[in-house]
Amino acid sequence: MGDQPKTLTAAEVLGAIDSLELMIEAGGGDVDAKATLALTTYRVAARTSGLAWADGRFEPIFTRLREQAAALGRQAQVEKILSGIPDVQRLQRASEAAVHDVEALAVLVREMASVGGPPPLTDEELGGLEEYFGRPALPPMPEATAANVRRALAELRALRAAQRS
Numbered sequence: 001m002g003d004q005p006k007t008l009t010a011a012e013v014l015g016a017i018d019s020l021e022l023m024i025e026a027g028g029g030d031v032d033a034k035a036t037l038a039l040t041t042y043r044v045a046a047r048t049s050g051l052a053w054a055d056g057r058f059e060p061i062f063t064r065l066r067e068q069a070a071a072l073g074r075q076a077q078v079e080k081i082l083s084g085i086p087d088v089q090r091l092q093r094a095s096e097a098a099v100h101d102v103e104a105l106a107v108l109v110r111e112m113a114s115v116g117g118p119p120p121l122t123d124e125e126l127g128g129l130e131e132y133f134g135r136p137a138l139p140p141m142p143e144a145t146a147a148n149v150r151r152a153l154a155e156l157r158a159l160r161a162a163q164r165s
Contacts, residue, residue: 013048016041016059024064033066040063045090051092086103105152112155121150129153 020041022036026069038061044055062082069078121129126146 008048010048013041017045017061020060024061024068027068031065031072031074032077032081035065035069035078038062039081039088042085042142043092046088046092047095051089052094054092055089072158073076076118108155109148109152112151125153126150 020034020038023029024038042054042058042061044119062085065082066075069075072138104151126149129149
């Protein structure tokens, strides 16, 4: 088996959620372990199906876990575990925003490639980009990549100027 982590299918994630729900509904057992498993499953579900979907699906699960924790006198321990929910949400929102940005840039680059490209960026502009992205320690980018970046940024500048007018 390779070094790449396995990506779960939507069916596998749904199966894990169903199993988690059955485990929680059965009551008893280690509520701290259930909370840890619920948080992990929530993280995977958010990555697989999106944060909005995971939030809707896990709200009753987290509510039931909290009820069980209260009944067992384990509220503080379970709340400590479930305090990771906002971190999962914050990271997933950032991830979803980044994916959206990459998709938008890919569409733009595809459009630019189909019509030729705008004039290249200067070395000063490229240096500013490297500084902005905090990558001055990397080796210089290949000329073909630099040319693509120049075209993409020039097109973005042209679009911005057209929107301002």
